[in-house]
Amino acid sequence: MPSVRTLVVLVLAVRSLASCAIGAPGGGEAGRPPNIIVFFADDMGMGDVGAYGSEDIPTPNIDSIAANGVRFTNGYVSCPQCAPSRAALMTGRYQNRFGFEYNYNNAIEEDQADAGLPLTEATIASRLKSVGYTTGVIGKWHLGWDASEKFHPLNRGYDYFFGMLEGSGGYMPREGMALSRSKIFRNHDRVKTEAYLTDVFGDEVVSFIERHKADPFFLYVPFNAPHTPLEATEEYLERAGEHESEKRKIYSAMVISMDDAIGAALEKLRAEGLSDNTMVFFLTDNGGQERQGGDNGIYRAGKGSMYEGGIRVPFVVQWPAVYPAGVSYDAAVTSRDILPTAIGAAGVESKADLRLDGTDITPFLLDAGRDGPHASEPLCWRLAVRPRGPDDIPWAVRLDNWKLVGVKSSQRGGANKSGVELYDLSKDPREEHNVATDHPDVVERLRAAYAAWESEMADPAWELKPAG
Incomplete structure (x- = not known):
C-alpha cells in the first residue's frame, strides 16, 4: 500500500494538472508541502x-x-x-x-x-x-x-x-x-x-x-x-x-x-x-x-x-x-x-x-470505507484539579459508542452513588440516561481500559495553591 505522503502527492498532481487544464487559480503544486x-x-x-x-x-x-x-x-x-x-x-x-x-x-x-x-x-x-x-x-x-x-x-x-x-x-x-x-x-x-x-x-x-x-x-x-x-x-x-x-x-x-x-x-x-x-x-x-x-x-x-x-x-x-x-x-x-x-x-x-x-x-x-482513526482505541480524559482524595478526580473514557464518566466523590448521590455513569452516545448523545446498571460488562471493560491508560500517565507536574 502506498504511503500517506505518496497518496497526497498523487492527489496533488492530478488536481494540479486538472487546474492548469482549465486555467483555475490557486491550483495545488504537485510535490510542494501545504x-x-x-x-x-x-x-x-x-x-x-x-x-x-x-x-x-x-x-x-x-x-x-x-x-x-x-x-x-x-x-x-x-x-x-x-x-x-x-x-x-x-x-x-x-x-x-x-x-x-x-x-x-x-x-x-x-x-x-x-x-x-x-x-x-x-x-x-x-x-x-x-x-x-x-x-x-x-x-x-x-x-x-x-x-x-x-x-x-x-x-x-x-x-x-x-x-x-x-x-x-x-x-x-x-x-x-x-x-x-x-x-x-x-x-x-x-x-x-x-x-x-x-x-x-x-x-x-x-x-x-x-x-x-x-x-x-x-x-x-x-x-x-x-x-x-x-x-x-x-x-x-x-x-x-x-x-x-x-x-x-x-x-x-x-x-x-x-x-x-x-x-x-x-x-x-x-x-x-x-x-x-x-x-x-x-x-x-x-x-x-x-x-x-x-x-x-x-x-x-x-x-x-x-x-x-x-x-x-x-x-x-x-x-x-x-x-x-x-x-x-x-x-x-x-x-x-x-x-x-x-x-x-x-x-x-x-x-x-x-x-x-x-x-x-x-x-x-x-478512504470513506475505512474504520475511524480511533475505532478500537479508548479515548481518555482526566482533570485532577484540587481533588479531595483519589476518588474525587473527574475522568472519562470513550470506546466505540460507549462512554464511561467517573463522577467526583464530592458530587455523587442518587443514581451515581457507584461513582460511574455509562452512556451509549449513538442513542443518547445528550447523556441523559445512565445505563451502567444495565451493562455491567461494558462498565468493567471501560474501567479496565481507563486503568490501563492511567497507568501510563504521569502525576501532575506542579501543585496548585489551595482554593479561596
Missing part, C-alpha cells in the same frame, strides 16, 4: 457555529471551511480546560503523559519556575521547522509561566510571536495605558494595540501570510475570543442583533469578530493563489461557558466538565487540493490528531520514537 493554519478559539461551544446548527450567531467563514472540506461530528479535545488542551494540541500527546494536568496560573510559588510545557516535549512548530517551514503564533499562548523565558514561543519552535503570554486579557485598547502594562508582545517586545484585539490578530494573520507566501508556513492562531472578559465594539454589537441575554449578545459579537478575522485570512489565501494547497483547521480548546453566553448545543454541561459539552467541540478542516468538500465525518477524531496529520502532509519522517497519541487522519478522509 501551508498549514490552525485557528483555535477559546471557550466556544457546539451551539455557537452555524455549521453545527447555531441559528443566532452568523459564522459564514468558519462554515465555509466545513463547506470546502470536512466537518467532524465527533471532534474532541484532550481536556475541558484551556492550557492542558493547548499542550495536547501542541505535542500530539496526552498532556497527562508529561504532567500538564491543569492550568498552571495558580501553581504554588515553588513550582512556578517549571509550570509550563516541558522542554522535553517537541511541538508541532519545531517538527515542521525541521523540514523548512516558517512558523508563527498569533494570539493567546498560555503554555508556560509568564515570566519564564524558557517557555516563550520563540524557544518552542516558533519564528514569530504576536499576542499574549497569559491566559486572558482585555480586548479594547486602553487609552493612556503605560507600555509596561501591556499584555501584548511582538516577539519579546511589549506593544500597545490601537484597535479591538481580535481585529488586530486578524490583521497580523493577513500580514504573516503576505510575508511568507513564497515558502511553506505553519501558522497557529489561538484566539482568546470569546473567552471573558465579555467586550465588543459597537459595530459588532450592532451586527449581533438581539439575543436572549446581554451576555449572549456580547458573546455573539465577539464570535462575529473572530469569524471576520478568519474570513480575512481565507480571502488572503485565495488572493495569493494559496487556498488550494493550504490545510486550514478550526476548532476550540473546550466547550463554552453557558453562564458567560456560550452554547454547547444539545450536549450536556460545558467547560471544565467530562460530559460531552466540555470536550466535544466544533472541529472542521479544509485542504481543497486533497480533501473532499462538504463532507460530514462521524468517526471520532481528536485535537491530538492535528500534529501527526500536519507533519504527515509536510513530509516529516515518521519515527516510532515520536511517541504520539494522535493519528494522521488524511488516509481516513481519503
